[in-house]
Amino acid sequence: MEIQQLKGFQAVAKFRNFTIAAQKTGRTQPTISLQVKALEEELGVKLFERLGPKKVRITPEGKILQELSAPLLQEFGNLHMRFNEARGIYNTSSLTLVTHSSVMIYLLPRIVKLFKARYPDCHLCILNRSQKEIASMLELGEADFGITSLNNVSPSLEYKVFSRFNRILIAQKEHPLAKKGTITLEDIASYPLVLPTRDSNTRKIIDQRFEEKGLEYELAMEIVGRTAIKTYVGMNLGISIINEYYVTEEDKSKLYVKNMSRHFGKAETGIVVRKEKSLSQPAKELIKMIKE
Numbered sequence: 001m002e003i004q005q006l007k008g009f010q011a012v013a014k015f016r017n018f019t020i021a022a023q024k025t026g027r028t029q030p031t032i033s034l035q036v037k038a039l040e041e042e043l044g045v046k047l048f049e050r051l052g053p054k055k056v057r058i059t060p061e062g063k064i065l066q067e068l069s070a071p072l073l074q075e076f077g078n079l080h081m082r083f084n085e086a087r088g089i090y091n092t093s094s095l096t097l098v099t100h101s102s103v104m105i106y107l108l109p110r111i112v113k114l115f116k117a118r119y120p121d122c123h124l125c126i127l128n129r130s131q132k133e134i135a136s137m138l139e140l141g142e143a144d145f146g147i148t149s150l151n152n153v154s155p156s157l158e159y160k161v162f163s164r165f166n167r168i169l170i171a172q173k174e175h176p177l178a179k180k181g182t183i184t185l186e187d188i189a190s191y192p193l194v195l196p197t198r199d200s201n202t203r204k205i206i207d208q209r210f211e212e213k214g215l216e217y218e219l220a221m222e223i224v225g226r227t228a229i230k231t232y233v234g235m236n237l238g239i240s241i242i243n244e245y246y247v248t249e250e251d252k253s254k255l256y257v258k259n260m261s262r263h264f265g266k267a268e269t270g271i272v273v274r275k276e277k278s279l280s281q282p283a284k285e286l287i288k289m290i291k292e
Contacts, residue, residue, distance in 0.1 A: 001042055003076060006069045008035035012048065013058050013066045014140075039065075067139075067156070074141040075278060082280065094123040095282050098134045099147040102226055103269070106245055107147070111289050115282075122282045130199070138274050144283045146272040147290065149201050158275050162291045167202060167264040168247065170230065171239040171256045178256040185213050185263055192220035194229050194238035205264050206241055230255065243267040 011021035012032060022029040040047050047062035058066065099108075104126060116124065129137065134146040139156050153159045169188065171177050177187060189210060196203045210217055220238035223229050226246040233240050234254055241264055247257060271287055273279065279287070 001039065003073070005035040005039050006073055008032045009039055009047065009062075010066065010069060010073060012036060012056065013062060016056055016058070018056065070141045071274065071277060078278075078280070082278075094125065095280065095286065096125045096127065096143040097145060097147065097286070098127045098129045098137050098143040100131075101128045102243075102246060103147050104128060105227070107269070107290075111286070114289055115286050118285065119282045124282075124286075134272065138272055141274065141277075144273075144277075144279060145287060147269060148272060149268050149270060150272065151201070153272075156275055157272055159270050159272050161268045161270040163245075164266045164268045166244045166259045166261045167205070167241055167267055168244045169239060169241055169256075169258045169260045170233050170247065170251075172234060172236040173254070173256050175236070175239065175256055177239065177258075183258060183260070185209060185215055188239065188241075188260075188263075189215045189217045192218045192238040194221045194223060194232050194240045195219060196226070196229065196242075197222055197224055202241065202243060202264070202267060209264055 007025060008021065008027065008031070011025045012018055015021050015024065018032050018036075019029050022032045025032070027035075036047060043061070043065070045061040046059050047065060048056040048058055050056055108126065112124070112126070115122075127137075127143070129146075131148050131150070134143075134148050135150070135154055135157060137143040138146055139154060150157075150159050169177070169183065171191075175191075177183055177191070180187065193206075195206065198204070198207070221232055223232065226242055229240050229242060230246070230251055232238065241260055244259075247255070251257075271290065
Protein backbone atom coordinates (compact mmCIF):
# COMPACT_ATOMS: atom_id res chain seq x y z
CA MET A 1 0.00 0.00 0.00
CA GLU A 2 1.56 3.27 -1.15
CA ILE A 3 0.83 6.94 -0.49
CA GLN A 4 0.07 7.66 -4.15
CA GLN A 5 -2.41 4.77 -4.28
CA LEU A 6 -4.26 6.20 -1.28
CA LYS A 7 -4.24 9.68 -2.81
CA GLY A 8 -5.76 8.31 -6.00
CA PHE A 9 -8.35 6.36 -4.03
CA GLN A 10 -9.29 9.40 -1.93
CA ALA A 11 -9.76 11.50 -5.06
CA VAL A 12 -12.12 8.91 -6.59
CA ALA A 13 -13.97 8.62 -3.27
CA LYS A 14 -14.44 12.38 -3.16
CA PHE A 15 -15.47 13.01 -6.78
CA ARG A 16 -17.08 9.61 -7.54
CA ASN A 17 -15.46 9.85 -10.96
CA PHE A 18 -12.13 8.43 -12.20
CA THR A 19 -11.63 11.10 -14.87
CA ILE A 20 -12.18 14.02 -12.50
CA ALA A 21 -10.02 12.31 -9.85
CA ALA A 22 -7.21 12.06 -12.41
CA GLN A 23 -7.54 15.74 -13.33
CA LYS A 24 -7.53 16.86 -9.71
CA THR A 25 -4.42 14.82 -8.84
CA GLY A 26 -2.46 15.51 -12.01
CA ARG A 27 -2.52 11.86 -13.09
CA THR A 28 -3.96 10.02 -16.06
CA GLN A 29 -7.23 8.13 -15.74
CA PRO A 30 -5.53 4.72 -16.37
CA THR A 31 -3.03 5.49 -13.59
CA ILE A 32 -5.82 6.21 -11.09
CA SER A 33 -7.64 3.04 -12.16
CA LEU A 34 -4.50 0.96 -11.62
CA GLN A 35 -3.93 2.53 -8.19
CA VAL A 36 -7.47 1.66 -7.06
CA LYS A 37 -7.21 -1.84 -8.57
CA ALA A 38 -3.94 -2.46 -6.71
CA LEU A 39 -5.55 -1.44 -3.43
CA GLU A 40 -8.55 -3.69 -4.05
CA GLU A 41 -6.28 -6.65 -4.78
CA GLU A 42 -4.13 -6.03 -1.72
CA LEU A 43 -7.13 -5.65 0.61
CA GLY A 44 -9.20 -8.35 -1.06
CA VAL A 45 -12.34 -6.18 -1.31
CA LYS A 46 -14.16 -4.01 -3.83
CA LEU A 47 -13.76 -0.32 -2.97
CA PHE A 48 -16.11 1.01 -5.67
CA GLU A 49 -19.07 -0.19 -7.69
CA ARG A 50 -18.72 0.82 -11.34
CA LEU A 51 -22.00 2.40 -12.44
CA GLY A 52 -20.86 3.34 -15.94
CA PRO A 53 -17.86 4.48 -17.98
CA LYS A 54 -17.08 7.23 -15.49
CA LYS A 55 -19.42 7.20 -12.49
CA VAL A 56 -18.80 5.02 -9.42
CA ARG A 57 -20.35 4.41 -5.99
CA ILE A 58 -18.19 3.80 -2.95
CA THR A 59 -18.76 0.47 -1.16
CA PRO A 60 -19.04 0.06 2.64
CA GLU A 61 -15.46 -1.25 2.64
CA GLY A 62 -14.40 1.75 0.57
CA LYS A 63 -16.05 4.08 3.07
CA ILE A 64 -14.07 2.49 5.89
CA LEU A 65 -10.80 2.96 4.00
CA GLN A 66 -11.76 6.55 3.15
CA GLU A 67 -12.31 7.41 6.82
CA LEU A 68 -9.14 5.65 7.99
CA SER A 69 -6.79 6.98 5.33
CA ALA A 70 -7.97 10.62 5.21
CA PRO A 71 -6.24 11.68 8.45
CA LEU A 72 -3.11 9.70 7.53
CA LEU A 73 -2.79 11.48 4.20
CA GLN A 74 -3.41 14.83 5.81
CA GLU A 75 -0.67 14.25 8.38
CA PHE A 76 1.71 13.10 5.65
CA GLY A 77 0.95 16.24 3.67
CA ASN A 78 1.65 18.35 6.76
CA LEU A 79 5.03 16.74 7.47
CA HIS A 80 7.08 19.59 6.01
CA MET A 81 5.02 22.14 7.92
CA ARG A 82 5.32 20.19 11.19
CA PHE A 83 9.09 19.86 10.70
CA ASN A 84 9.46 23.61 10.31
CA GLU A 85 7.20 24.33 13.28
CA ALA A 86 9.37 22.09 15.44
CA ARG A 87 12.24 24.40 14.47
CA GLY A 88 10.22 27.52 15.31
CA ILE A 89 9.62 28.42 11.65
CA TYR A 90 6.02 29.19 10.66
CA ASN A 91 6.29 30.55 7.10
CA THR A 92 5.08 27.19 5.75
CA SER A 93 2.28 26.88 8.31
CA SER A 94 -1.35 27.12 7.27
CA LEU A 95 -4.51 26.97 9.35
CA THR A 96 -8.08 26.57 8.14
CA LEU A 97 -10.93 27.48 10.46
CA VAL A 98 -14.59 26.93 9.50
CA THR A 99 -17.40 28.76 11.25
CA HIS A 100 -20.46 30.99 10.71
CA SER A 101 -20.59 34.58 9.52
CA SER A 102 -21.85 35.72 12.94
CA VAL A 103 -18.77 34.29 14.66
CA MET A 104 -16.55 35.89 12.02
CA ILE A 105 -18.17 39.29 12.61
CA TYR A 106 -18.73 39.39 16.36
CA LEU A 107 -16.32 36.94 18.02
CA LEU A 108 -13.14 36.62 15.97
CA PRO A 109 -11.83 40.07 14.90
CA ARG A 110 -9.98 40.91 18.13
CA ILE A 111 -8.70 37.33 18.50
CA VAL A 112 -7.48 37.14 14.90
CA LYS A 113 -5.61 40.43 15.37
CA LEU A 114 -3.77 38.98 18.37
CA PHE A 115 -3.08 35.72 16.55
CA LYS A 116 -1.60 37.43 13.47
CA ALA A 117 0.62 39.55 15.70
CA ARG A 118 2.01 36.36 17.25
CA TYR A 119 2.14 34.27 14.05
CA PRO A 120 2.52 36.78 11.19
CA ASP A 121 3.92 34.14 8.81
CA CYS A 122 1.14 31.59 9.34
CA HIS A 123 -1.44 31.55 6.53
CA LEU A 124 -4.85 31.76 8.23
CA CYS A 125 -7.95 30.90 6.21
CA ILE A 126 -11.41 31.41 7.77
CA LEU A 127 -14.35 29.96 5.86
CA ASN A 128 -18.06 30.72 6.29
CA ARG A 129 -20.01 27.46 6.18
CA SER A 130 -23.27 25.98 7.44
CA GLN A 131 -23.35 23.73 10.50
CA LYS A 132 -23.63 20.63 8.30
CA GLU A 133 -20.77 21.74 6.05
CA ILE A 134 -18.55 22.45 9.07
CA ALA A 135 -18.98 18.89 10.36
CA SER A 136 -18.40 17.41 6.90
CA MET A 137 -15.21 19.40 6.27
CA LEU A 138 -13.77 18.39 9.63
CA GLU A 139 -14.58 14.72 9.10
CA LEU A 140 -12.87 14.79 5.68
CA GLY A 141 -9.82 16.61 7.02
CA GLU A 142 -10.51 19.74 4.92
CA ALA A 143 -10.24 22.07 7.94
CA ASP A 144 -8.27 22.10 11.18
CA PHE A 145 -11.12 23.01 13.52
CA GLY A 146 -14.52 24.65 13.57
CA ILE A 147 -16.52 27.01 15.78
CA THR A 148 -20.24 26.29 15.96
CA SER A 149 -22.92 24.76 18.17
CA LEU A 150 -23.86 21.11 17.71
CA ASN A 151 -26.88 19.24 19.02
CA ASN A 152 -25.88 15.91 17.50
CA VAL A 153 -22.15 15.19 17.46
CA SER A 154 -20.71 12.64 15.04
CA PRO A 155 -18.68 9.82 16.68
CA SER A 156 -15.67 10.98 14.67
CA LEU A 157 -15.78 14.53 16.09
CA GLU A 158 -15.00 16.08 19.45
CA TYR A 159 -17.11 19.05 20.57
CA LYS A 160 -16.16 21.21 23.55
CA VAL A 161 -18.31 24.18 24.60
CA PHE A 162 -16.17 27.20 25.49
CA SER A 163 -18.88 29.80 26.11
CA ARG A 164 -22.58 30.17 26.85
CA PHE A 165 -24.59 33.28 26.06
CA ASN A 166 -27.97 34.57 27.19
CA ARG A 167 -30.74 34.77 24.63
CA ILE A 168 -32.11 38.28 24.78
CA LEU A 169 -35.09 40.27 23.58
CA ILE A 170 -34.33 43.35 21.51
CA ALA A 171 -36.84 46.04 20.61
CA GLN A 172 -36.97 49.71 19.83
CA LYS A 173 -36.38 51.88 22.92
CA GLU A 174 -39.95 53.21 22.84
CA HIS A 175 -41.57 49.78 22.36
CA PRO A 176 -44.43 48.95 24.80
CA LEU A 177 -42.50 45.91 26.11
CA ALA A 178 -39.75 48.25 27.32
CA LYS A 179 -42.17 49.51 29.97
CA LYS A 180 -42.98 46.05 31.39
CA GLY A 181 -41.10 44.63 34.36
CA THR A 182 -41.76 40.99 33.58
CA ILE A 183 -42.17 39.80 30.00
CA THR A 184 -43.98 36.54 29.26
CA LEU A 185 -44.07 34.42 26.13
CA GLU A 186 -47.63 35.65 25.63
CA ASP A 187 -46.33 39.24 25.65
CA ILE A 188 -43.70 38.43 23.02
CA ALA A 189 -46.22 36.61 20.82
CA SER A 190 -48.37 39.73 20.79
CA TYR A 191 -45.95 41.58 18.52
CA PRO A 192 -44.48 40.85 15.07
CA LEU A 193 -41.12 39.07 15.21
CA VAL A 194 -37.99 39.58 13.10
CA LEU A 195 -36.19 36.25 13.23
CA PRO A 196 -33.26 34.31 11.77
CA THR A 197 -33.94 31.47 9.33
CA ARG A 198 -35.39 28.14 10.47
CA ASP A 199 -32.03 26.35 10.30
CA SER A 200 -30.56 28.45 13.14
CA ASN A 201 -30.52 26.94 16.64
CA THR A 202 -32.08 30.05 18.19
CA ARG A 203 -34.99 29.97 15.74
CA LYS A 204 -35.55 26.28 16.49
CA ILE A 205 -35.66 27.03 20.23
CA ILE A 206 -38.06 29.95 19.71
CA ASP A 207 -40.45 27.83 17.63
CA GLN A 208 -40.23 24.97 20.14
CA ARG A 209 -41.03 27.18 23.15
CA PHE A 210 -44.04 28.78 21.47
CA GLU A 211 -45.31 25.40 20.31
CA GLU A 212 -45.00 24.00 23.85
CA LYS A 213 -47.15 26.87 25.12
CA GLY A 214 -49.64 26.52 22.27
CA LEU A 215 -48.83 30.02 21.08
CA GLU A 216 -48.58 31.39 17.56
CA TYR A 217 -46.64 34.45 16.52
CA GLU A 218 -46.63 36.79 13.54
CA LEU A 219 -43.41 36.52 11.51
CA ALA A 220 -42.69 40.02 10.26
CA MET A 221 -39.40 39.16 8.59
CA GLU A 222 -37.10 36.15 8.24
CA ILE A 223 -33.53 37.32 7.79
CA VAL A 224 -30.02 35.91 7.34
CA GLY A 225 -27.58 37.99 9.40
CA ARG A 226 -27.94 39.46 12.86
CA THR A 227 -26.84 42.93 11.77
CA ALA A 228 -29.85 43.08 9.46
CA ILE A 229 -32.12 41.84 12.27
CA LYS A 230 -30.93 44.63 14.56
CA THR A 231 -31.40 47.18 11.77
CA TYR A 232 -35.04 46.24 11.17
CA VAL A 233 -35.82 46.01 14.88
CA GLY A 234 -34.39 49.52 15.21
CA MET A 235 -36.83 50.61 12.48
CA ASN A 236 -39.64 49.24 14.69
CA LEU A 237 -40.67 46.60 12.13
CA GLY A 238 -40.73 43.99 14.87
CA ILE A 239 -38.98 42.61 17.94
CA SER A 240 -36.48 39.76 18.05
CA ILE A 241 -34.79 37.13 20.19
CA ILE A 242 -31.04 36.79 19.53
CA ASN A 243 -27.84 35.76 21.32
CA GLU A 244 -26.34 38.44 23.53
CA TYR A 245 -22.91 38.41 21.92
CA TYR A 246 -24.45 39.88 18.75
CA VAL A 247 -25.32 43.03 20.68
CA THR A 248 -22.60 45.66 21.03
CA GLU A 249 -22.44 48.55 23.47
CA GLU A 250 -23.50 50.84 20.63
CA ASP A 251 -26.54 48.60 20.01
CA LYS A 252 -27.49 48.83 23.67
CA SER A 253 -27.53 52.63 23.45
CA LYS A 254 -30.08 52.41 20.61
CA LEU A 255 -32.19 49.35 21.48
CA TYR A 256 -34.14 47.99 24.43
CA VAL A 257 -32.41 44.79 25.60
CA LYS A 258 -33.72 42.25 28.13
CA ASN A 259 -32.47 38.79 29.14
CA MET A 260 -34.92 36.10 28.04
CA SER A 261 -32.88 33.02 29.01
CA ARG A 262 -35.58 31.90 31.43
CA HIS A 263 -37.84 31.37 28.43
CA PHE A 264 -35.38 30.41 25.69
CA GLY A 265 -32.36 29.04 27.57
CA LYS A 266 -28.75 29.91 26.80
CA ALA A 267 -26.98 29.63 23.48
CA GLU A 268 -23.65 27.82 23.39
CA THR A 269 -20.63 27.94 21.14
CA GLY A 270 -17.93 25.28 20.98
CA ILE A 271 -14.73 24.15 19.31
CA VAL A 272 -15.10 21.15 16.99
CA VAL A 273 -12.17 18.99 15.89
CA ARG A 274 -11.83 15.54 14.41
CA LYS A 275 -10.95 13.02 17.11
CA GLU A 276 -7.27 12.14 17.38
CA LYS A 277 -6.33 14.93 14.98
CA SER A 278 -2.84 16.29 15.49
CA LEU A 279 -3.15 20.07 15.63
CA SER A 280 -0.32 22.42 14.68
CA GLN A 281 1.14 24.81 17.24
CA PRO A 282 -0.61 27.83 15.66
CA ALA A 283 -3.94 25.96 15.72
CA LYS A 284 -3.50 25.09 19.40
CA GLU A 285 -2.61 28.71 20.17
CA LEU A 286 -5.64 30.06 18.31
CA ILE A 287 -7.97 27.67 20.13
CA LYS A 288 -6.44 28.78 23.44
CA MET A 289 -7.03 32.44 22.55
CA ILE A 290 -10.65 31.73 21.65
CA LYS A 291 -11.32 29.87 24.88
CA GLU A 292 -9.78 32.66 26.94
